[in-house]
Amino acid sequence: MQSHSADHPGGHGRLPLRVPVALPTPCYVVEEELLKRNLELLAGLKRETGCRILLAQKAFSMFSLYPLIGRTLCGTTASSLFEARLGREHMGGETHIFSPAFIEREFDEIAEICGHIVFNSFAQFERYNTRAIKKGVSCGIRVNPEYSEQTHAIYDPCAPASRLGVTAANFPKRLPAGVEGLHFHTLCEQNSDALAHTLEVFLQKFGRFLPGLKWVNFGGGHHITRPDYDLETLKECILRVKNAANVEVYLEPGEAVVLNTGVLCARVLDVVYNGMDIAILDASAACHMPDVLEMPYRPEIADAGKPGEKPYTFRLAGNTCLAGDVIGDYSFVAPLTPGSPLIFRDMAHYTMVKNNTFNGVNLPAIAVAGADGGVRVIKQFGYEDFKSRLS
Numbered sequence: 116m117q118s119h120s121a122d123h124p125g126g127h128g129r130l131p132l133r134v135p136v137a138l139p140t141p142c143y144v145v146e147e148e149l150l151k152r153n154l155e156l157l158a159g160l161k162r163e164t165g166c167r168i169l170l171a172q173k174a175f176s177m178f179s180l181y182p183l184i185g186r187t188l189c190g191t192t193a194s195s196l197f198e199a200r201l202g203r204e205h206m207g208g209e210t211h212i213f214s215p216a217f218i219e220r221e222f223d224e225i226a227e228i229c230g231h232i233v234f235n236s237f238a239q240f241e242r243y244n245t246r247a248i249k250k251g252v253s254c255g256i257r258v259n260p261e262y263s264e265q266t267h268a269i270y271d272p273c274a275p276a277s278r279l280g281v282t283a284a285n286f287p288k289r290l291p292a293g294v295e296g297l298h299f300h301t302l303c304e305q306n307s308d309a310l311a312h313t314l315e316v317f318l319q320k321f322g323r324f325l326p327g328l329k330w331v332n333f334g335g336g337h338h339i340t341r342p343d344y345d346l347e348t349l350k351e352c353i354l355r356v357k358n359a360a361n362v363e364v365y366l367e368p369g370e371a372v373v374l375n376t377g378v379l380c381a382r383v384l385d386v387v388y389n390g391m392d393i394a395i396l397d398a399s400a401a402c403h404m405p406d407v408l409e410m411p412y413r414p415e416i417a418d419a420g421k422p423g424e425k426p427y428t429f430r431l432a433g434n435t436c437l438a439g440d441v442i443g444d445y446s447f448v449a450p451l452t453p454g455s456p457l458i459f460r461d462m463a464h465y466t467m468v469k470n471n472t473f474n475g476v477n478l479p480a481i482a483v484a485g486a487d488g489g490v491r492v493i494k495q496f497g498y499e500d501f502k503s504r505l506s
Contacts, residue, residue: 138380138490140456141398141479145177145377145463148486153340153372154187160339160346161187164353166364169211171335172198174369174464177481178205179493184372192335192367196221199228211332211365213257213298215278217243226250233257233298233332236281237291244293253329255296256281262316263301267410270303283320290324296362297321300334304370307348310337314352325360332365339371370464377463378417379403379479383455384434391444392429394451399433401440402476404459404466408439417458419445427451435474472501 138144157168169192170184178201181191190209191202196218203210212225213233225232226247233255234240244254259280263273272279280299301313310333325331333352338344357364381398400407407414422428425446433440470478481494 138482139480139492139495140380140382141396141403142380142482142492143377143462143467143479144380144482144484144490145180145373146484147180147183148484149376150180150183150373153374153376154184156340156346157368157372158187160350161189164350164364165357166353166366167209168366168368169209170202170206170372171367171369172202173468174335175373176201176468177463179483181206188372193229196225196228199225203228211367222246226252231255231296231330233296235279237285237287240291240294244291248293253295254293255298255330255332256290256294257298257300258282258286258317258321260299260301260313260316260320262313264305264309264312265301265303267303269409273301286321286324294328296328296330296332297324298332298334300332300336300367302334302336304338305336306338306341306343307345307352310352311348314356318356325356325362328360328362330363330365331356331360332367335367335369337366337368337371338374339366339368340374341371373463375461377461379459379462379466381457381459383451383453383457385453386429386451392427392451394429394431394455395434396431396442396457397434398442398457398459398479399435399440399473399476400442401433401435401437401471402473403433403470403479404442404462405469405471406465407442413443414462415460416445417460419447419457422446431457433476435476437473472504475501477501 185206192211193199211231265271431442478496
């Protein structure tokens with residue numbers, strides 16, 4: 116899920132506050148130095164607790180940066196065969212996977228690629244565990260503790276009638292042979308207090324199953340690299356389980372790995388007036404930052420303010436036919452005109468993995484800002500990328 120936090124320190128670092136003239140727009144730009152800063156924090160967490168940290172590729176799959184990330188993290192976690200292949204091929208290390216239900220024709224390849232497989236039900240475990248264990252896979256079960264502090268229903272895996280995880284009422288008296296770990300995931304962009312509360316419920320409901328297990332996975336959604344994050348409480352949670360049950364503890368952050376490390380550069384195409392000034396951009400909420408509509412949330416823009424805060428207020432909108440392709444209302448010190456550049460902050464996570472080519476709108480280019488201050492474009496898209504998707 117795209118961040119809607121009020122704290123956006125990335126972009127106060129080396130990230131450009133102006134779009135380089137030669138940079139094609141729209142374009143995602145990820146800053147290596149800011150990514151390294153996040154990785155250093157995660158490396159410290161690993162050292163101090165002995166936990167194992169995996170990149171959740173559902174949030175970030177820019178594999179050109181996997182070698183850098185892989186120097187710190189222990190590997191990747193996947194939600195599909197394709198993500199599993201990507202992590203295995205480009206980062207290596209451990210490859211984990213969870214899916215609400217596995218596809219029969221894909222499972223043997225998944226078992227070849229993944230060292231850990233988390234099943235969403237005991238029925239799925241019974242169906243596939245023999246094939247998995249034969250390949251040396253460590254199998255686990257995702258539990259649903261029926262406790263969450265998530266306020267956005269679409270992202271709440273513990274909502275009533277959730278399909279995700281096994282509730283305590285549906286657990287057997289003892290775990291079947293071959294189950295080596297338990298996995299829970301209830302967080303989304305949350306601090307460690309929410310984890311601590313969830314952990315209490317998890318241990319109350321499922322703690323009796325921990326003796327004899329090899330690992331417990333705390334899932335993702337930990338906003339570890341946010342400036343106000345309570346790292347000490349996270350450490351306490353990890354060590355409490357690791358030491359009491361003598362198990363490995365896994366974390367699966369996605370957003371936290373690249374939080375505040377990237378931007379989306381865009382330019383104004385036209386300005387129209389209908390009760391207010393409306394700037395139409397070469398970037399689209401519907402195509403390039405869909406969480407703006409799905410969450411919804413208001414992304415931050417460098418040098419922009421809230422409506423009326425600065426002299427000139429504009430509504431920013433995308434260039435698709437969707438009437439609601441609107442990013443939000445912002446104010447600026449000078450009026451926007453065709454060609455005016457804009458920098459949307461904190462766009463490394465979820466934007467790239469969720470973007471689309473609705474209306475045939477091209478995908479943004481992808482670039483990396485290096486330690487030398489230079490920006491290199493590593494990927495551009497074109498007509499063939501759009502055409503080849505559907506036939």
